[in-house]
Amino acid sequence: MRGLVYHGPRDVRYDVVADPALSNPAGAIVRVGKASICGSDLHIFHGENARGTGFTIGHEAIGQIVEAGAEVHRFKAGDRVLVSAGVRCGRCEGCASGPHCTVQGDNFCYGLGPDLPGSQAELLEVPYADANLMRLPADVSEENALLLADCANTAWYGAKKAKIVPGAEVAVIGLGPIGLVAVMSAFLQGAARVFAVDPVADRRRRAEELGASSLAPEGAKELIMEATRGGVGHVVDAVGTDESIDTALRVVRNRGAVSVVGLSPSKRMAFPMMRAQMLSLDFHIGLATGEDTPGLLNLMRAGRFNPAVVFSHRLPLSAGVTAYELFDQRADGVCKVLLDATA
Structure with missing residues (x-):
């Protein structure tokens, strides 16, 4: 597959990388439809907080499940889903009592390092799919739904x-x-x-x-x-x-x-x-945990919440390097960039 790969400070390339494979039976593989660049992705782009090199970046995505593990009960192949930026197992004491998953530990977000590659790619492995995916409702626009991943x-x-x-x-x-x-x-x-x-x-x-x-x-x-x-x-x-x-x-x-x-x-x-x-x-x-997502979806359905107005640029994933340069330089009136992985 192809994706935006971090090679070092200010060195992100649209590269070929290995397709992800399920690492546990509770996970799923998602074919990314749309992704977006978050301000915190610029920290990685600048070399801050990056844990190595050679991994795809990004943590905001929607897409379609192409493979679900045997222990996934809420989703199946073909489902259109929102991928939450925050990653948890949904089973441990930390998940039960608060936002700090003791199983995932430092791998709490996609695209920080090679242990949990990011979503600005054609395919994404989602660990513990039941806890980290949400089915996309038909009555909410894809762009609004995408912003529920984090922003x-x-x-x-x-x-x-x-x-x-x-x-x-x-x-x-x-x-x-x-x-x-x-x-x-x-x-x-x-x-x-x-x-x-x-x-x-x-x-x-x-x-x-x-x-x-x-x-x-x-x-x-x-x-x-x-x-x-x-x-x-x-x-x-x-x-x-x-x-x-x-x-x-x-x-x-x-x-x-x-x-x-x-x-x-x-x-x-x-x-x-x-x-x-x-x-x-x-x-x-602090950091959001996604607990407000159901209420925000209802506001979107009612036409009262339309955060997609922040998207200023819509580019194919293959133009991701240009997108990062625009975002980093605050050029061309950039606000938020949507990346289309299907274009």
């Missing part, structure tokens, strides 16, 4: 953990695809006003089209504090850097909530403990 779930989770209530004033830091969907999520969860902060003008324009008040990072704190007379009660940080977290902590008001869902590269940051404690802040950082 839409993460954005919704970020807004939920910011404890947004009806009438709330909210700030979203970072307007990549997850940040833009977080703007949509904040309004759906009851926000009356959303301030959207990003250095890229085209991203700010997209946020304004979603109903947000957009701001460049320079002076954003002062403008938000003035407009809200003391800060917003709820902040979603969709970047995850020390700088973005610091911005989030500076625009939140007394007894407010800050939710960080941007993938943080920081091993340790200087957290303003005294300020957070004196303001009685709620601070949450």
